[in-house]
Amino acid sequence: MTTFTLVFIVFLIAQTTTQLYLSTRQIRSVSQHKEAVPAEFAQKINLQSHQRAAQYTIATQRLHMVSVLINVIVLLGFTLFGGLTALNTWLASHISSPVAYQVLLVLAVTFISALIDIPLSIYKTFVIEQSFGFNRMSVGLFIKDLIKSTLISTLFMASLLYLLFTFLKHFFTPYWWIWAWAGLSIMMVLLMAIVPKFIMPLFNKFTPLDDPVLKERIQGLAQRANFGLKELYVMDGSKRSSHGNAYFTGFGKNRRIVFFDTLLNKLTPAEVEAVLAHELGHFKHKHVLKRILLTFVMSFIFFALLGYLINQPWFFAGLGVFHHVTQPIFGLAIVLFLLVLPVFMFFYTPIGNLLSRKDEFEADQYAVQQTNAEDLTSALVKLYDDNAATLTPDALHSAFYDSHPPASIRIAHLKKAA
Numbered sequence: 001m002t003t004f005t006l007v008f009i010v011f012l013i014a015q016t017t018t019q020l021y022l023s024t025r026q027i028r029s030v031s032q033h034k035e036a037v038p039a040e041f042a043q044k045i046n047l048q049s050h051q052r053a054a055q056y057t058i059a060t061q062r063l064h065m066v067s068v069l070i071n072v073i074v075l076l077g078f079t080l081f082g083g084l085t086a087l088n089t090w091l092a093s094h095i096s097s098p099v100a101y102q103v104l105l106v107l108a109v110t111f112i113s114a115l116i117d118i119p120l121s122i123y124k125t126f127v128i129e130q131s132f133g134f135n136r137m138s139v140g141l142f143i144k145d146l147i148k149s150t151l152i153s154t155l156f157m158a159s160l161l162y163l164l165f166t167f168l169k170h171f172f173t174p175y176w177w178i179w180a181w182a183g184l185s186i187m188m189v190l191l192m193a194i195v196p197k198f199i200m201p202l203f204n205k206f207t208p209l210d211d212p213v214l215k216e217r218i219q220g221l222a223q224r225a226n227f228g229l230k231e232l233y234v235m236d237g238s239k240r241s242s243h244g245n246a247y248f249t250g251f252g253k254n255r256r257i258v259f260f261d262t263l264l265n266k267l268t269p270a271e272v273e274a275v276l277a278h279e280l281g282h283f284k285h286k287h288v289l290k291r292i293l294l295t296f297v298m299s300f301i302f303f304a305l306l307g308y309l310i311n312q313p314w315f316f317a318g319l320g321v322f323h324h325v326t327q328p329i330f331g332l333a334i335v336l337f338l339l340v341l342p343v344f345m346f347f348y349t350p351i352g353n354l355l356s357r358k359d360e361f362e363a364d365q366y367a368v369q370q371t372n373a374e375d376l377t378s379a380l381v382k383l384y385d386d387n388a389a390t391l392t393p394d395a396l397h398s399a400f401y402d403s404h405p406p407a408s409i410r411i412a413h414l415k416k417a418a
């Protein structure tokens with residue numbers, strides 16, 4: 001056993017035990033508080049809804065714990081138990097084209113991982129979501145979505161990988177990773193423009209907002225926020241789930257706001273305006289731009305690290321991967337790096353979520369300045385209720401995982417701001 005193998009095992013054990021421990025704490029917390037609605041919500045959420053949220057949280061946490069254990073088995077199967085070595089050796093011995101071999105290796109690992117996740121997705125959709133009244137997706141639609149998403153992602157990945165490995169074959173330099181990072185960054189920006197207009201309509205129907213009262217309120221808010229709004233759409237999210245949401249996309253003067261029909265059915269026009277004001281708060285404080293820039297910086301660091309590790313035999317051997325073939329190892333290195341990176345990045349999770357919760361408070365503050373704080377509070381309480389979000393999360397679990405502040409803390413901040 002190499003030193004790096006030992007380090008990997010220690011990090012994997014730390015990640016797994018932390019995940020299981022936090023889920024256990026979350027289950028215990030919501031179980032202990034399910035018999036009484038927190039005082040600040042007692043007038044708006046009844047005991048039955050509160051207990052439903054507790055049961056939903058417990059069910060999803062138990063599924064998460066199963067998922068954690070399965071992911072550990074899959075990761076060890078690919079690495080220390082030799083799965084990736086066997087797959088790599090087989091593909092290298094049967095495919096003569098270096099580019100095709102590497103593309104197929106990455107796609108094969110991605111496909112196997114996705115295939116293992118399908119039973120969990122089916123259980124979550126047709127057992128948990130179904131039993132709590134959230135799922136509206138038929139088996140046929142589930143299969144149709146799965147086929148569409150698989151074809152689109154496979155086509156995109158295959159094209160991107162083919163370009164990368166062809167470039168490396170003909171124009172390899174010691175700083176190949178900089179070119180790879182630059183190409184991926186450009187592709188990410190292009191996707192932010194392409195996906196909303198060309199990919200998402202393949203899965204959902206988008207229709208112009210036809211409520212004149214709501215439309216007038218939103219346009220007025222956009223003008224006050226100096227938000228270049230071009231289009232207002234409603235998405236038929238109800239054909240898959242009863243969960244509600246809203247988001248905006250686009251750049252410059254070509255921005256569009258999209259509402260889930262489920263959201264519009266649950267909230268009053270004033271509450272919708274308040275929720276949208278919160279989303280525009282993210283725009284006003286440049287949270288989205290900051291996240292994009294942070295993603296570019298982090299991906300640059302990861303590519304630099306990959307550029308270093310690809311030349312280190314201990315990286316491959318320490319993870320149980322041996323490439324005794326004459327084929328290039330770029331594809332193998334990329335697969336291995338992406339498999340183990342989450343293990344070493346796991347404890348960054350609470351830092352990222354801490355920054356996210358800070359952004360949420362700033363967006364709430366902006367919403368209070370543009371609309372009525374009571375409307376936003378009322379909207380959030382309705383959404384907590386309808387989405388079965390627990391009102392009594394475990395503090396440590398919330399600090400580690402939650403990208404949004406806990407309900408009680410967030411409502412208290414809004415009342416103080418008002």
